[in-house]
Amino acid sequence: MRIFFHALFLLSLLTACAKPALSPALSPTPAYFSTRSSLTGEWLGGLTLANGITQSVVLNFDGSNSTLNVEPRTAATPLTLTQEAEVIRFSATGRRADPFKDIEFTGSLSTGILSGELHWDGETLPIKFTPIASVETSRLVKYGGVYRFESGRMLSIILGPSFESNGLQFFHAGLTMTDFSNGNSRGLYPLDDFTFAVGALRVVGAPLSSRIQFITDEQGNATGLMWWDGLDGITPSSTSGQFADRVNYSTEDVTFTSADGAVMAGLLTSPEIPEPHAAFMMLHGSEPGVKDGFGQQVLAHYMISQGIALLTYDKRGVGDSEGVYRESPNEANINLIASDAVAGGEYLSTRPEIDSTKIGLIGGSQAGWVIPVAAAESDNVDFFVIQSGPVLSFAQEDRYSSVTNDGDTATTYDAEQLDQTLREMKPGGVDPIPVITELTQPGLWLWGSVDKSVPVTVSAENLQALIDSGKDNFSYVILPNGDHNLNESAHGYFAEIPYSPRVLYFSELTKWLQQNNLTTEE
DSSP: OOOOOOOOTTHHHHHHTTOOOOOGGGOOOSSSSSOOSSSOEEEEEEEEOTTSOEEEEEEEEOGGGOEEEETTBOOOEEOEEEEETTEEEEEEEOOTTSSOSEEEEEEEEETTEEEEEEEETTEEEEEEEEEEOOOOHHHHHTTOEEEEETTSOEEEEEEOOOOEETTEESSOSSEEEEETTTOBEEEEEESSSSEEEEOSBTTBOOSOOOEEEEEEOTTSOEEEEEEESSSSOOSOBTTBSEEEEEOOEEEEEEEEEOTTSOEEEEEEEEEOOSSOEEEEEEEOOSSOOOTTSHHHHHHHHHHHHTTOEEEEEOOTTSTTOOSOOOOOOSHHHHHHHHHHHHHHHHHHHTOTTEEEEEEEEEEETTHHHHHHHHHHHOSSOOEEEEESOOSSOHHHHHHHHHHHGGGSSOOOOOHHHHHHHHHHSOOOSOOOHHHHHHOOSOEEEEEETTOSSSOHHHHHHHHHHHHHTTOTTEEEEEETTBOTTSBBOSSOOGGGGGGOOBBOOHHHHHHHHHHTTOOOOO
């Protein structure tokens, strides 16, 4: 099972909306904001080939060390660069991992834009490269947070981590935006210290389209942002030039003690609202998870958008948590992790800002075995959400993953025949169904239709059988083209994650939270 793993200008508009004015430092400039009179630095451009594939090309001009790479690939290919008067030429010869054999460019630098014609393996296409600015990490951190538009649309902005595998980057090297209204996950590409272009896919920038501009206080902390649907242009319209406030919330390092005396290190992220509100504890998949990982931050921001607190924690034996980390999904280890979840629920019930009748568990993958056990053992777990969790035994799930290779590589198999094999297998190892059968709390399962780690079809059949027998406290949704992490994906392969356009589950989870009276407006 794979690890389960975003000024003075417009003063009249802002005043009319009772919003703060932007400082003079944030006055807008015409299209493309980071003008550059020389080639030195990073540039981003895109082109769509005859086969319909759009390639996002990053240039980095640094004298004799100039390079080119195609997002999200990590390999940098050396460039040969020449400049004669106003004519700029560069070329590159692809290597085995590159999606091209030969590239040649001829163009010029004018008004801060590098434009011309690019020859890509026999195709000749016009292309423009936008200069990408370099912004200090200390400034980027101050832009992180949750932003709310008047329409109710909410954005999460987080400084992404660095993680690469098999020559691909899985996070944008900078700020990542997640739009909870449509699930869009996008890298933000700096045009200057305050202005950022919105990328096309999770780790693919070109073609750049929208842009945002952060509004800051005297200390450089973001207090809001402006959004434009176009990369250039100044005049706002009904769909661009929108203002979003930065939402206030608190984070607190906390600890709670499990049944065996091991102290778990947690992080409680809470909305700043006066009345007691619901809370979730987030459990990990089969991974040495931490309390402040990227997925934990995104989910915390989502919960804040719903007026709900989230407790995350360093998994047992990881980070600052005591105990011994074990990966094995055997009964003893599942029960031990479940005891940590029970302790987290008990801790949440002691917090005065938390409604003690609205405490839940949420988590994915391996947590699908852990959460039912914890929900059965705890008096404090009132509801739960399981993302990509198996509703069958470990032996059945392991058989599925061995055939699909967890989506690490493409494999050929008969999906219907594999499902039938699982139906005919006797449960072996951890089996959640007997425990799930006894649960009375409302529970939601969220699955992706192309999950290559968990057999969704058979899991859904098993859960539907329980629902048909009278367990109307359960519900589930199978998200079309959802992978194991509930990202949109063509086939559910691990290597497709950087190319994903969006996270799929937010709208379905929001509906379920509202149906169970768990959301709270600020």
